[in-house]
Amino acid sequence: MAQQDDNLLKNVVSHAKEYGFIFPSSEIYDGLGAVYDYGQNGVELKNNLKEYWWRFMTQLHDNIVGIDSAIFMHPTIWKASGHVDAFNDPMVDNKDSKKRYRADVLIEDAVEKMKDKIEKEAEKAAKRFGESFNREMFLSTNPRVMEYAKKIDETNERLKNAMANSDMVAMKQLMTDLEVADPISGTRNWTDVRQFNLMFSTEMGSVAEDANKIYLRPETAQGIFVNFLNVQKTGRMKIPFGIAQIGKAFRNEIVARQFIFRMREFEQMEMQFFVKPGEEMTWYEFWKEKRMKWHHAMGLGTANYRFHDHVNLAHYANAACDIQFNFPMGFKELEGIHSRTDFDLKSHEKYSGKKLQYFDTESNQSYIPYVVETSIGLDRLFLATLSNSYKEEKLEDGSERVVLNLPPALAPHKVAVLPLVKKDGLPEKAEAILHDLKFEFSSYYEDKDTIGKRYRRMDAIGTPYCVTVDHQTLQDDTVTLRDRDTMKQDRVRIADLRSNLSGKCSLVSLLKKI
Ligand code: ATP
Numbered sequence: 001m002a003q004q005d006d007n008l009l010k011n012v013v014s015h016a017k018e019y020g021f022i023f024p025s026s027e028i029y030d031g032l033g034a035v036y037d038y039g040q041n042g043v044e045l046k047n048n049l050k051e052y053w054w055r056f057m058t059q060l061h062d063n064i065v066g067i068d069s070a071i072f073m074h075p076t077i078w079k080a081s082g083h084v085d086a087f088n089d090p091m092v093d094n095k096d097s098k099k100r101y102r103a104d105v106l107i108e109d110a111v112e113k114m115k116d117k118i119e120k121e122a123e124k125a126a127k128r129f130g131e132s133f134n135r136e137m138f139l140s141t142n143p144r145v146m147e148y149a150k151k152i153d154e155t156n157e158r159l160k161n162a163m164a165n166s167d168m169v170a171m172k173q174l175m176t177d178l179e180v181a182d183p184i185s186g187t188r189n190w191t192d193v194r195q196f197n198l199m200f201s202t203e204m205g206s207v208a209e210d211a212n213k214i215y216l217r218p219e220t221a222q223g224i225f226v227n228f229l230n231v232q233k234t235g236r237m238k239i240p241f242g243i244a245q246i247g248k249a250f251r252n253e254i255v256a257r258q259f260i261f262r263m264r265e266f267e268q269m270e271m272q273f274f275v276k277p278g279e280e281m282t283w284y285e286f287w288k289e290k291r292m293k294w295h296h297a298m299g300l301g302t303a304n305y306r307f308h309d310h311v312n313l314a315h316y317a318n319a320a321c322d323i324q325f326n327f328p329m330g331f332k333e334l335e336g337i338h339s340r341t342d343f344d345l346k347s348h349e350k351y352s353g354k355k356l357q358y359f360d361t362e363s364n365q366s367y368i369p370y371v372v373e374t375s376i377g378l379d380r381l382f383l384a385t386l387s388n389s390y391k392e393e394k395l396e397d398g399s400e401r402v403v404l405n406l407p408p409a410l411a412p413h414k415v416a417v418l419p420l421v422k423k424d425g426l427p428e429k430a431e432a433i434l435h436d437l438k439f440e441f442s443s444y445y446e447d448k449d450t451i452g453k454r455y456r457r458m459d460a461i462g463t464p465y466c467v468t469v470d471h472q473t474l475q476d477d478t479v480t481l482r483d484r485d486t487m488k489q490d491r492v493r494i495a496d497l498r499s500n501l502s503g504k505c506s507l508v509s510l511l512k513k514i
Contacts (some may be wrong), residue, residue: 009328012387013259015402019461021045021386022260034256034264041461042382044412044442046267049381050246052410052507053269056294056514057244064242064271065235069223071248075214078199080351081222081344082315083215088195090163090171091254097185102254103171103193104312107159110178114148114155121145156311163312168193198251200264216250221373223247224272225344228369229356232274239358239369240283242273246378258329260379267378274358274369277342283372284319284339290514291335291374292323297513299407300388306331316343325384334384335376342368385410389462395487404462405485407510411462414441414505418454420470422447430469433479433494437467441501459484465501 016022020039024031038046058066078084090103121144126133139145155178162170171193181188200216217223224243231243246269256262275283288307296302304326313320317338325334345356345368357366389404408414417434419426427447437443444463446454451468458466466482468489473479480489481500492500503509 005328008387008390009259011392012328012383012390015390015460016042016386021461034253034262036260036263036379041412045385045406045410045462046378046382048410048412048507049378049385050269052298052510053294053376053378053381054244054246055507056511057242057269057271060511060514061242063237063240064244064273065231065237066244066246067224067227067231068247069220069227069245071217071250072204072214073217073222073226075212076351077222077226077348078215078218080347081225082347083199083218084197086166086315087199087218088166088197089254090168090193091196092172092175092193093191094182094185094187095189095191096187097182099182099184100254101182103168103175104159104163105255106180107155107171107174107178110180111152111155114152118145118148121148160312166195168195196252196254198253200250200252217248218251219249219375220245220247220268220270221272221375222344224270225348225356225371228272228274228345232358239360240273240275240279242271244269244271246270260383261327261329261332263379268375269378269381270373270375272340273372273374275372276360277367277370280339280341280370280372281319284337287372287374288321288337291337291376293514295323295325295335297510298385298410299510300325300384304384304388305334308333314338316340325380327384328387334380335374338373338375340371340373342370344371345369401456401459403459403484406462406464408464408505409507409510411464411505412442413444413458413461413463415465415467415501416444416446416454416458416463417467417469418445418451419447420451420468424471425474426469426471429473430467433467433469433497437497437501440498441505455482455487464505467497 019041021042023037023039025035025037026032054066058064091100092103092106093100118139121142122135122138125138125142126135155174158170158174161167162174172190175190179188199218201213202216204212204214224245227243231237247267248265249268250265253262253264256264273283273287292305295305306324308322308324310320310322318341319339321337322333323335323337324331349356349368356368358369359366385406386404389406391403391405393401393403395401415437417430417437419430430445430447434443434445444458455466462484464484468480468482470480477494478491479494479497481492481497482489
């Protein structure tokens with residue numbers, strides 16, 4: 001398991017605020033729990049991440065189209081989807097620290113600790129036996145390891161049953177048997193475990209008496225399901241095909257302490273892929289591989305990703321896994337890939353009384369398609385990108401710098417144009433260059449402070465290239481092009497700038513890697 005890096009998260013949070021990426025919501029009123037605003041640089045990075053996803057999913061797949069459905073939807077939708085009855089998390093409070101937790105997460109953490117113990121035993125034995133160590137054999141025969149493995153299986157089984165039956169007494173018993181202690185107070189003084197529905201509700205209608213309770217959507221997927229036939233018919237879509245959507249979702253999360261990892265208002269990028277019943281597992285594997293390739297192409301390091309199969313399947317799924325990322329808090333879910341069967345469409349047929357079937361012209365049959373979903377949290381993707389890019393570096397001359405080595409195509413600004421000094425006609429020349437570049441690249445102009453300070457500021461917001469206009473520029477129409485990561489400067493012709501930058505900074509270069 002990856003080690004937690006609390007300092008890294010703290011530094012990323014303060015850097016994100018200092019440089020206009022993320023501010024706490026309503027800060028002058030002391031903030032609002034687990035709600036955040038994106039600042040001037042944050043919104044650019046976020047938009048670029050959206051575009052990277054959107055263009056890959058829709059533009060590069062002939063059989064996937066996008067929609068943008070409303071946040072408010074008919075309240076019966078959430079009855080049909082199971083969210084009114086089953087979108088609960090088991091909540092438990094520690095009476096000493098007064099902190100609130102998700103009981104299932106505490107139990108899963110206890111399982112992770114047991115896995116760590118197995119790993120430690122294996123490492124110790126590997127050292128002891130040296131070259132002759134047979135890991136497989138050790139894991140299947142060592143009594144202590146076998147004991148842990150048995151306990152892990154038993155715990156997973158009990159957790160699965162307790163969640164499936166909504167049995168909160170069994171949940172509490174499992175915590176007691178595992179001797180789960182509060183990470184803050186260290187005590188086992190827990191309240192009973194209670195179910196807590198995560199949906200926010202509000203009222204629609206102008207007068208209270210005829211107001212209707214409606215929900216803020218907890219996922220964007222249902223907006224896709226209820227539009228399935230609209231899109232299929234108007235777009236003449238043939239199965240298999242997908243519908244993609246980016247939009248806000250809202251969950252009244254019990255524990256919301258990890259910056260933008262777990263928010264109460266967040267953004268999802270989801271795609272529902274409609275397939276012929278019986279073919280869903282092939283497509284499930286297909287999308288697992290595709291989505292992982294998309295992540296790898298970003299260049300944050302392939303070792304930072306792993307698949308994690310769900311032990312407790314949601315009420316709608318027949319297979320599900322997460323793509324986990326190595327966040328500063330360790331490996332955690334970044335994206336979910338779920339085989340949702342025909343649960344949602346079937347249920348909407350039942351509750352709406354409308355047929356939601358596809359007529360297959362080849363077999364001359366109508367059927368309710370099965371669905372494979374890919375669902376990624378945009379804010380989590382933002383945190384993964386930002387925390388992975390944040391570097392504190394010691395330079396050769398003894399000075400230090402903080403640099404965000406963001407993938408150039410995703411950086412808020414691709415290039416900064418900087419006159420060396422604020423006189424002698426250099427600002428005018430720089431502005432002319434900026435004017436030329438800004439139609440193609442998000443560009444930045446700055447003429448205050450020394451050039452060194454300006455480079456540092458650009459490093460801190462992840463601008464991959466700085467163009468510096470100096471006195472030589474006025475004579476031969478060349479500038480220096482500084483690379484953020486190597487800090488090397490090359491003399492290039494102004495006329496070559498555009499071609500120099502577009503090879504390195506365009507999304508196309510990322511998309512072509514997939
Ligand atoms: P978790 O187990 O972390 O609560 P989940 O399994 O409930 O997540 P899904 O319902 O599968 O999440 O949602 C799909 C994606 O939406 C997640 O992989 C995650 O990236 C994102 N997401 C879910 N809840 C939040 C949240 N509260 N804040 C930010 N992103 C979220």
